[in-house]
Amino acid sequence: MYKEPVFLKPVFQERIWGGEKLQKLFDYDIPSETTGEAWVISAHENGPSIVMNGELKGMSLLEVWRNYPGLFGSETTGSDFPLLVKILDANDQLSVQVHPDDAYAKEKAQMPYGKTECWYILDCEEGAEIIIGHQAKSREEFQELVSKGEWQKLFQRIKVKKGDFVYVPSGTLHSIGKGIVILETQQSSDITYRLYDYDRVDQEGKKRELHLEEAMAVMTCPHQQVMQENLKEQLNNLQSTRLVEGEYFTVYHWMLGGKVEVPVTTAFLLVSVISGSGQIVTEESVSTVKKGDNFIVPATIGNYFIDGELEMIVSHT
Template sequence: MSVQVHPDDQYADESIHKPCGKTECWYILDCEEDAEIIIGHQAQSREEFQQLVNRGEWSKLLQSLKVKKGDFVYVPSGTLHSIGKGIVILETQQSSDITFRLYDYDRVDQEGKKRELHLEQAMAVMTCPHKQVMQDNLKERLKNLESTRLIEGEYFTVYHWKLEGRAQVPLTTGFLLVSVINGMGQIVTKESVSTVKKGDNFIVPATIGEYFVDGDLEMIVSHT
């Protein structure tokens, strides 16, 4: 993955005439030992940033972070980022595909051509100096369900749920997006029983009424 950055809503609207920019987050589902991501940069000013780019001193500029299975990374718009090799993530994001590539490791395709870069746009939208966003990690226990709020932001809220048994979960938002990352269980409503397992993704709609989740399940749950 190239080193890239996404714009905020204002830039997307005013400069590209798109409805929104892109803030995202990653839950690390699996990774190799000593896997790394790029998250942010070390320049203290745009002038220093430009100088390091011009000299190709990427190791001095880019900020790397070792990750492990179960880590969570919040990537607000304006944050330089890249996912290293050997990493599998579950991404929650704004619905946008606007991407500005800053650096692509000088890779070439089969015809010997490098990918297009967007240096001017990337430098226009990046946050400088880089700002580290603190995460929530607020834990709650509902009988057999342990819920950890990973982030509560302007565009989405994301939880990690670990279920051991049966739990009734109140639906306090309009809907829930659920990804099963481990285990097997059932979603039980008055009308139906649905089996879910690792790799399944589903929506809990606002109209579901009373429902239960039953089984040994690990899930990433989000809502707007």
């Protein structure tokens, strides 16, 4: 079964800070001019992707995960699908937020996973910034700055450019800045605790809910900067850069310039094509791939090679 990639249809999420770049950059059929997120590889109940090819066409990835564990190299998949891949269009500043770790998520939110995530910057305006971490030395100092609304003193901002990579462990205060498009690889969790939202209101004139108590409980204080060392390898026509290797996921940037035979593994891979086009050739199929495509390479695929001029973000657990 499935000696070919499993292509997935994105699920779109409208957001107060969303825009139209998902259509402009990837030719996605977005629902509105405030489309903030494309959940491109998702088995989350809030937006599962739909299989677009093969025997399981029309099924959700959630159904496939539960009913066809062999595709993922396992006899059973009793737990939830571990990862979620998104593309976000921050047409405006996102809220300043923090996510819990697994222990807090299970105990307080009755959810299977907390949320550690990472961002690959696909596109951004000149001078664009993110918030990553804070400058308080203690929780008492943090609370004092929050109570006074001294946000500029509290938040730690850094400028970003296209091609940058940012690792955001659970407990890290963060926000994606205006004018940035990212590919996000994360644990399959939808838990967000907002600390600050710029006093914005929605179409009904209401401010979005804040979660000050929860945010204070789960944030890391003082902030701890986690550095990841890139590991570059040249495999014939494939330049592979390992962006992060962590407890929950390993993420690579692949730059392909011709034909490459991919080593067979027992794992399944999550792949997003961020530029170019090419083909994936297996013993039984030839699949055309292009910018904006997202698919899973199942553990059952067997020997295969990729050919073309392609840039991809690849991840696995």
